[in-house]
Amino acid sequence: MRCVRLRPGVGLGLFTAVIAVVVVGDAEARSFRVSQVPNGGIFGCGLCHEGGASGAPRNAFGEQVETTLSGPNVDWGAIFDLDADGDGFTNGEEMGDPSGGWSSGEPSPTFDATDPNNPQSFPLPCGNGELDEGEECDGAELQEMTCESMGFLSGELSCSRTCTLDTGECSNCGNGVKDFGEECDDGDFGQTTCATLGFGSGGLGCTADCQYDDALCSDCGNNIADGGEACDGDDLGGQTCQTRGFNGGALTCSNACEFDVSACEGDPELVCGDGIRSEDEECDGEELAGQTCEGLGFASGLLSCGVDCTYDVGGCESCGNGVLDGVEECDGEELGGETCESLGYDGDGALTCWENCTFNPNTCAGTTGGTTGGTTGGTTGGTTSTSNGTTGTSNGTTATSNGTGDTSGEDVGGGGEDAGMGGGDTGGAMTSGGGSGDDGGGCAVAPTSRGAAPWWLLVGLLVGLGARRRR
Numbered sequence: 001m002r003c004v005r006l007r008p009g010v011g012l013g014l015f016t017a018v019i020a021v022v023v024v025g026d027a028e029a030r031s032f033r034v035s036q037v038p039n040g041g042i043f044g045c046g047l048c049h050e051g052g053a054s055g056a057p058r059n060a061f062g063e064q065v066e067t068t069l070s071g072p073n074v075d076w077g078a079i080f081d082l083d084a085d086g087d088g089f090t091n092g093e094e095m096g097d098p099s100g101g102w103s104s105g106e107p108s109p110t111f112d113a114t115d116p117n118n119p120q121s122f123p124l125p126c127g128n129g130e131l132d133e134g135e136e137c138d139g140a141e142l143q144e145m146t147c148e149s150m151g152f153l154s155g156e157l158s159c160s161r162t163c164t165l166d167t168g169e170c171s172n173c174g175n176g177v178k179d180f181g182e183e184c185d186d187g188d189f190g191q192t193t194c195a196t197l198g199f200g201s202g203g204l205g206c207t208a209d210c211q212y213d214d215a216l217c218s219d220c221g222n223n224i225a226d227g228g229e230a231c232d233g234d235d236l237g238g239q240t241c242q243t244r245g246f247n248g249g250a251l252t253c254s255n256a257c258e259f260d261v262s263a264c265e266g267d268p269e270l271v272c273g274d275g276i277r278s279e280d281e282e283c284d285g286e287e288l289a290g291q292t293c294e295g296l297g298f299a300s301g302l303l304s305c306g307v308d309c310t311y312d313v314g315g316c317e318s319c320g321n322g323v324l325d326g327v328e329e330c331d332g333e334e335l336g337g338e339t340c341e342s343l344g345y346d347g348d349g350a351l352t353c354w355e356n357c358t359f360n361p362n363t364c365a366g367t368t369g370g371t372t373g374g375t376t377g378g379t380t381g382g383t384t385s386t387s388n389g390t391t392g393t394s395n396g397t398t399a400t401s402n403g404t405g406d407t408s409g410e411d412v413g414g415g416g417e418d419a420g421m422g423g424g425d426t427g428g429a430m431t432s433g434g435g436s437g438d439d440g441g442g443c444a445v446a447p448t449s450r451g452a453a454p455w456w457l458l459v460g461l462l463v464g465l466g467a468r469r470r471r
Contacts (some may be wrong), residue, residue, distance in 0.1 A: 068446035340364035
């Protein structure tokens with residue numbers, strides 16, 4: 001084997017030339033793909049490669065091209081409706097062929113193409129409010145199209161950001177067929193009923209905008225007596241045939257959540273709790289047969305009817321009926337045989353009763369007035385002087401004066417007088433006495449505090465004073 005020796009510089013130049021041929025050949029082999037995309041020449045190699053350099057990493061659009069190649073060629077029909085940059089516009093909309101009808105070899109559409117790799121670059125004509133070529137609509141410009149003209153019954157047609165008609169708010173509600181987005185339509189509820197919506201029973205309705213109307217659905221049937229139901233299934237609320245006024249039998253609940261008494265025994269007219277008073281009932285509900293607490297012997301209160309259709313007097317009050325009831329001490333003139341004296345009060349006052357049926361002792365006189373017996377006035381000098389006591393009551397206090405003496409009639413008599421006057425100060429009746437004797441006589445006077453003394457008291461006083469002067 002012979003080796004060829006190259007001169008210095010020749011080998012490096014040859015290697016560089018070979019590499020250049022390979023690179024150039026590869027670039028020329030791929031550049032034709034730009035022409036297989038409508039308006040692709042605007043972006044050149046940057047349509048598929050980052051930075052626009054041949055051989056650089058593929059961008060998003062380039063990846064879509066690579067994965068859908070048909071042999072060495074671009075399959076435009078496979079990528080026109082994809083959105084490489086995710087800006088809401090398809091590759092076809094950005095390159096001027098939104099329908100994908102363009103074919104390689106044809107002139108590119110006249111269009112200001114936008115970069116399918118840049119989400120900030122998208123077709124500007126859409127959104128300018130003017131209907132441009134290829135647009136179904138633009139803003140409020142709908143080409144006089146409506147939901148109805150597009151086959152819907154109602155709704156509001158709008159324009160999407162890609163200038164295509166948006167029927168999302170159009171509706172066929174009212175055509176009797178449950179369509180997409182409708183809960184119901186007229187009588188078409190699908191498989192939905194009140195029961196599947198969690199109710200016990202009832203009839204499901206449909207609103208004008210094709211939504212469920214559960215106003216006629218009821219909890220009746222859920223085996224719980226609620227919402228004003230008399231009963232529900234086996235839940236009878238503790239009621240029986242007997243509590244309903246029958247003699248016996250089996251009480252049940254109807255499908256309408258009303259009591260079914262068909263299996264009860266007895267007179268169906270005599271039903272306690274139906275609000276109608278029958279002959280063997282004292283009352284029924286609010287029907288009291290005109291009776292009141294007063295009519296039943298109570299003083300006042302509110303009469304009601306019990307669950308057994310007999311009068312409930314729990315709200316009646318007896319105080320004031322003149323009869324001693326319960327814990328009452330008294331009632332009107334009924335004092336239970338009690339008097340001021342039996343309650344420990346002295347005097348001859350009259351016991352009375354308060355309106356709350358308790359004793360009123362304020363009408364009792366208080367303590368008993370004194371009765372003065374005769375007392376020896378003086379023993380020295382002669383005549384015994386006694387004081388004939390006269391009972392007097394004034395403000396519950398009695399004063400009794402006695403002339404009492406031993407050997408000094410004057411001193412004793414004076415003492416009696418002072419005692420008598422003291423009795424007058426306390427409002428009691430006074431007792432006067434006079435005595436005559438050699439050694440003295442006592443005079444006791446007790447004038448009342450509420451007015452002038454009687455004439456006979458004044459006479460007694462004068463007699464007493466005369467006796468003292470004679471001494």
